[in-house]
Structures are given as structure tokens and as C-alpha cells.
Amino acid sequence: MARTVGSRIPAPGLLAPAAALVVLAPLAVLWPLPAALGLAAVSGLAALVAHRRASGLAARCDKLSGEIDILSERLLKVEARGAAAATPEAAPPGEAGVEELSVEIGLLSGIVRDLAAVVSAQDGEIAGLKDAQARAQAEAGERAQAQAQSHAALHAAVQAELRARPAAVPPPVPAAPRAAAPPPPPSETPAPRPLPPIGRRPAPVEPAERPDARARERAIVEAFDRDGVSVYLQPIVTLPQRKVVAYEASARLRLGEAVLAPAEFLPVLERHGRSTDLDRRMLQRVAVIGRHLAGRGSEAAVSYALSPLSLFEPGFLRDLARDPADPALAGRLVLALSQACWRGLDREQAAALAALRERFGFGLDRASDLRFDAAALAARGVVQVKAPAELLVRAASGGRDLTDIAVEDLVALVARAGLRLVAEGVEREADVPDLLDLDVPFAQGPVFAEPRAVRADVLGAPPAAPEPEETGPPPPRRGFRDFLRRAG
Template sequence: MSKPAAIFVAAAMAVTAGCVAVIAAFGFGLSLPQALLAAFGALIAMTVIQLAFSRAAPQDSERLEDLDRVVTQLQSRIETLEARLTTLDGASSERARAATRPMVEEIAALGGLVNTIAKELAAQDVEIGKLRSAAAAPAMAAFQPRAAPEPPAAAPAPLAAPRVVAVPEAFDPVDALSTPGPVPTDDVGARLEAALATGRVEPHLQPIVSLPGRRVAHYEALARISEPTGVLAAAHFTPVAAARGRIADIDRLMLNACAPVARRLAAKGAGAVFVNVAAETLAGPEGRAALAAPFEGRAELARTIVLELTQAAFGRLGAEAAALLDRLRGQGVRFSMDGVEDLRLDPRDLSRRGVRFVKVAAERLLDPEAARGAAIHPADLASLLSRYDVELIATHVEEERTVPELLDMDVRLSQGALFGVPRPVRPAAPDEAPSARPAAATRLVPRAVGAR
């Protein structure tokens, strides 16, 4: 019992004893000595009872009070330590930032210098390639068959042949980023039909590299028409092919041409080849049959070919097209979703449908407006997709400064003119046996400009 409580109890017992004396004297008519004796007896009785209760009461209250006092002291000390640790953490972080700031600035300056040097070297390589081509032109002309002399004309007539895009001999950032000029469409249809009839629709491979090492992980096959004067890009003949209903034929030729290339890459231990498939191909029965035929009973081809459809094509698949894709997925074929504009993706549904790659333009990923309305921020999209075995590929990477931003977003695969432009491949000779072919013959050899 605390001291104030003991004093209160003693005062109460004294008052009670006084009341007993008054009641004994006036109530019972006892004399004063008898009344005092009665009061004293009552006081002794109350004291004995109080002592008995005090000894019988548990002593835990005092221990609880001691524990409460100790806990209060510990909490006070912990709060003091937390305040000191917060102060030390802020001071150490500020010191670390101040110490590393000059180093970060120097690294950024060195990165700018390296980028400038790379562009200068690329420009010089392009100039050297142009000089070599100009020097080799007379020699090449000497081996061409001479045509019959033509009568002199008063003035040379303007050429009506459309412009074509020449295959670059060396990587040129300027040429890679430039947009080819428009091609007249008056004879593109005839040239397209001739190319389809003679099998001159060829795949050009653009690398898909891993970051940050920039090693080639996969390739994407892009359709090109090979002509004596150069190469016609798909952007020039695809609208005409769509108008004539020949998109399915182009996809069929591309898939058949990419099959041996994919096998050669697999023999070298390289990755897969992405082959684009248009929605028009999946819409018709002939296109679906041509798409499914190469994979029948060829499990090795299913591992090395990735069929690529746009996000819009995935969104408007019919029942028969969806059934075909499900059947191909059962055979081990993987799919890639290209041209993604709407980042509101369901990775669980993509994984269920066999989509293992999602391609988003780097500009779209880094656009602050892309996060508006999406369930997840684009910076977390790669991590979310990887949980469901889907890899994010950043496309159209054209500047060096984009790479660090993609690495901050945990993007591990990238594609664009910065890492390589589409280049042709020379197929293996048809009479070459795979077992007797030397190791060097499996290399993908870029074809020179104008080569047959």
C-alpha cells in the first residue's frame, strides 16, 4: 500500500473509533472511561483486521508499478536512440550524395563523349562504304554483258522507276533513322506479283538484344522485295498487297523462308526468329492452313519460330483463328504481341494464350501519359509480366540516352536502329548436306547491295 493510502486508512480508523466512543457515551449511557475503552477496543480491532488484509493481499501491484516505471524509461531511451539514428542516417545520405555527385557528373560527361565518338565513327564508316562502292562500280560494270548500242537521244528521258531503299553495308544511325521517300504505286502491284511468282520476298533480320550487355538474343524477320536496283521495304508494298488480298501469300513465303534460317540459328545456339502474321492471314482458311502446315510434326521448328501478331489482331480474332492459335500453342509454338498501345494488359490471360513476348515502343513506355488510366505504372510493367513468364521488349530504340531509362524500368530486351538495322541473310545451298556442311557455312552472311 502506498503512503497516502496508509494515512487515509489510519485517519478513517481514528474517526471510526471516535464515533464508537460518542455512541457508547450518549447512546448506551456509559461513563467516559468506559466509552474511551470501547473506542480503543474498536481501534485495536480495526487495526488487526487491516493488518490481516494487508498481509493476505498479493504484492503484484508493487511489481507492476515497478515494471511500468522500467517500461516507461525504456520507451524514452528508445525514442532518443531513434531520433539520433534518424539524424545520423540523414547526415550519411547527404554526405554520400555529396561525395558521389562529381563522379556521376563525370560519368555522364564521358557517356556523352562516347556517344559523340560512336556517331562520328559510324558516319566515317558510311563515308568509307560509299567511297568503296563508288570505286567498285566501274569494276562491276566491266563484268556486265554489254547491250546493243542505242541511238543517241536528244535529251535523257526521266526515269519512271520508283525509289527503293538500299541495304546499308554498315550501320549508319543517320540512314537507319531516316524515313524512306514515297514510292510511286503505279507499278508496285506488278512488281509485287512478279516477286511473289519468283520467290523474291525475302526475310531481313533485325536483332533483338539483351540489356545491358547488348548481346543478340533473338531476331525479327522483316519482309523485303529484292530487286536488281535495291530492296523494297514492306511499308511500300504492304498497302498494295492488302488491297490485292496477297498478305497471306507474303506471310506464307516469309514463314517458309524463315524455317531454314531458324534451324541454322538454333544450330549456333542463338535465339528464336520472330515472324509477323497479319490478321488477314488468320481470317481465311487458306492462310490458316498455310500457317499451320510448317509446324505439323516439327517440334524443333516450334521452338525456334515465334509468331508475332499485333495487339489489334489479337483483339479481333475469330473463333477459328483462336482455335488455330490454341492448337499451335499446344504444339509448343510461342506468340509475340507487337504494336502495343493500350498498356492495360492482363498478364495472366496473355500467358494462358501462349503469348511469351510483348513489344512496346520505347517512346510509349517512357511517355508519362501512358500511365493514365492503366492499372499499373509502365515502370512496373516488365516485372509484372515476368511473373507470368512473359518478357517485355522495348522497340524503336534509336538514341543512346533511352537505354539507361529502360534499364531503370527493368527492361531486359530491346530492339531498334541503335542496336542494328534489318539485314539480309544468304540461305544455305540446296545441295549442301547438313552433316557435311562445314561449321563456317552456318554463319549468317549479309548480302551485299545488288547481290542475287
């Protein structure tokens, strides 16, 4: 009788699925949906291979079962022959046959046990792959939903800020003399550069389709391209001493004989994709101003408010982080973002800002309410919070829709967190005693000083056209008791 010997089948290797999991799992952080689809495809392929192997093992088990049945029949026949044999000489062949069949049955039993273990391992691996696929799909869906909600919130916040920004009123343009050269044709003007499509980037509001408005926009863009931007500084003072402790830098655009404020030209630059270029130029000049103040021994910091659209510019914040650090500017430069931007930061933008904390301080301005989380802002590196003076006074007089706690408690809370609270836009002397009653430590506005242009020699640029000098004696300086008497 021929011996039937089965070979042991080793457990299938999981090298390819494991390698796929190791490669696709990190990619799920950057591209969640494609990684989830790839993981699902790998899991389906592994399940198909496992099913085919299990089917083959089941077929082998059936074949071995048939062989065991044949051996069992042979064993019964041998036992019957041994029982029928009457002489002792016939016993040895029967015993030898039984022993041989017992050995073969033992081998077959071991093979069957191995096959059962392999099938059980395959079932466990398939179940594990299905669970991993379900978890990966759920995590990818949660990440995609959270990212979409964050972009949608920031989009809505920036759109609300752009809509709330006052429309620029063009100044009256004097009639041109007859001998003046005609304006250049539209074909010679540079075409506006479109904003790069990045995610859910907020789209600036389109201007009214008027010939004069389009001509004015072209003139503003041409003046910007000719580098007609100048830097103005406005001091931030202490109360009640009125000592200068910091400066705020803002841009002005010279258009012919007129000097435009940011509210007049910044919406045009945002529509034409120039706002990030403006921020780059201003940050370079603000750094020069900071070095100049450090060389004079001044401890004053200089802040500059970034455009909300610059946060969506690819590489803008990363380029700032790659610039070589200047020890002379440590703690002197403050990047200000609006309250809407701080509330709508996504994970990537927050990480890019965190990489700048070693060389820049951060500020919050353009506040629409007084619901500040001082501890969270301080944890993100914010050192200065600016709120309109009118907003502080109105909230203190009963505007409960602007703050959750009393303004006096808010001022103390911000001070305990190590933040500098600045009341901006102080236009009347009568508001100063109210701010002192609220214990506001710093203020900024026309009452203390108007924004003044930085000299060309400070910026290291060729001297610009001289500005008209102010005529008349300077305004008299009144004492603080006179202010209190007038306020009473």
C-alpha cells in the same frame, strides 16, 4: 344385346421428333439460324400431329360417352323390370343383364381413362416441344449476336491499324534512257487476285487513282511474283549486357536497284490479295533459319509478324497445324500478331491458334497502349510482348492514357507471367538509361543493330545479287558509363 368393346390406343411415338432434335442440335453450333428454323419447323409439325391425334381422341371420347348414356338407360330399364317382377323366377334374367352391363361399363371406363392419359401425355409433349423451340431460338440468337459483335470488333481494329500505318512514300525513280524498252502494256500484267469473301473480312484501303501509283503497284506485284523477296534479321538483346537472345525476321522486296521495306510494299500486297502468300513464304524461310541456328548450337528464337488479313484466309492456320512437326524447331519459332488482332479474335480463330501451341510460340507486337492482361496472354501461349520504346518512356513520364498501372509495375507483372517484354524501335542512346531505370529486360532497334539480309547459302537458294558493301570503319563501341554520362 351386342357387346361394345373398345381397343386400347398406345401413346404416339416420338421417334421422328427425337431424331430431328439429335440431328439439329449439333448443327446449331455451326449454323445457328438455319438450325433454329429447322427446329421450329419440326416442332410445328409435331404440334400439328399431336393436335390431330388429340382431336381424334376427343371424338372417340364423345362417342363412348354416348354409348355410356345408352347403356345407362338400358340399365335403368332393367332395374325397373326387376323391381316390377313379383315372382322369384324373373330375378335371374335381370341379375344377368345387370352383370353384363356392369362389365361393359367397366371396359368403357378403362378406355376413357386410357384416352385421358394419352391426351394428357400429348399436351405435355407439345408444351415440351414449344419450350425446346424457344430455348433453341434464344441460344441461336445469342450466338449470332456474339459472332457479329466479334467480327465487327476485329474489323474495326484492323481498319484502325491499316489507317494508322504510315503511307508508303515512293522513292525517286531515275529518268530512263532513251534506248530503254517501253513498259509492257496494261493487258500483259497479271490481274490482281481478289480477296476471298469470308464473313466480315476487313477490306484494305484503296490506293489513289494516279497513273504513276498504278504503275508502281503493278511493278511491286510483278517483283513479288518473281520471288524478289528476301529475309532480313534484326537481333533482340538483353539490357544492359546487349547479348543477343532472339531475332525478328522481316521481309524486303527488291524492286530494280531499290530495296523496299514492308511499310512500302505490304499495303500493295494486301490490296492485291498477296499478303497470305508472303506469310507462307516467310514462314518456310524462317523455319530454315531456325534449323540453321539449331545446327550451330544457338538457343535464339526467331519471330515473324503475320499480316492481320492472314487470319481470315481459309485454311491458313489449319495448314500450319497439319504440317509435320520438326523437333529441332520446338520453341524456336514465334508467330507475332498485333495487339488489335489479339483483342479481336473470334472463337474459330482462337481455336485454330490453340492447335498451333505445340510447335509455335506466340507474340504480341504493334502495341498502341500498355494495357496488357499478362495472365490472359500467357494462357493463350504468348511468350513475347513487344512495345515501342517511345511508348514506354512516354507512359513512365506521365502518359496515364496509355496504361492503367505504373510502367515499373507493368514490367514486373509481365515478368511474373513468364512473358518476355521487349522495347522495340530504340533509335537513340539516350533512351537506353531510361529503359534501364524502368527495368525493361530486352530491347531492339537501330542503336543495337540494323536489320541485315540473310545469306543465300543459309536459305539454300541460289546466290542473289551482291548488296553494296559498307565503306568506312565500323562505329566505335562506347562503354555503358559513357552512355550514362551523356544522358546525365
